[in-house]
Amino acid sequence: METHAFWLVQLFLFALCVNGLMTLGLTGARQKVIVCNESLMLEKLPRCGKSFEEMMKKVDSKKWCNLTEFITYYDNFSLCTEREASAARCFWPNRLAQGFIIGIHKQFFSNCTSEKVPWEDPPDEILITLILIPVLLMVAMTSLVVWCSKRSDILV
Numbered sequence: 001m002e003t004h005a006f007w008l009v010q011l012f013l014f015a016l017c018v019n020g021l022m023t024l025g026l027t028g029a030r031q032k033v034i035v036c037n038e039s040l041m042l043e044k045l046p047r048c049g050k051s052f053e054e055m056m057k058k059v060d061s062k063k064w065c066n067l068t069e070f071i072t073y074y075d076n077f078s079l080c081t082e083r084e085a086s087a088a089r090c091f092w093p094n095r096l097a098q099g100f101i102i103g104i105h106k107q108f109f110s111n112c113t114s115e116k117v118p119w120e121d122p123p124d125e126i127l128i129t130l131i132l133i134p135v136l137l138m139v140a141m142t143s144l145v146v147w148c149s150k151r152s153d154i155l156v
Helices: 002-024 038-056 067-087 095-109 124-150
Strands: none
Touching: 038 067, 038 095, 067 095
16 A cells, blocks of 8 residues: 555656646747837738739729629738738737828728717607517516416416
């Protein structure tokens, strides 16, 4: 019995040492630090903007607010910015890429404002109906439960 306890203690100490080595990073596995090359990314992103600008020349400027007219061009632009950010070993979107994309948005879509529909209450007849239906259902279900619980002859 004592040998089992000895082996359990050794196993516990071994596991503790392995855990310590792994948390300290002494197992030989080193993390590579990826550094974003922001200057390279800022150098390459304008190519995506130039390409998008060339594609947008094909679309009538009156239709620039209709996404269905240029969605493929915008998708290509988005993929281009993502590809260039990845080539510069930067995550996407980052603050620099986002600033560039916002600049493109200001250039092409600054006149596209959404028409806000003002919210208004429904007519009183509909509102009263929408309020009363759940209230009446709750009263009916409560009455049914109380009525069934008082009639013990049907429960048995």
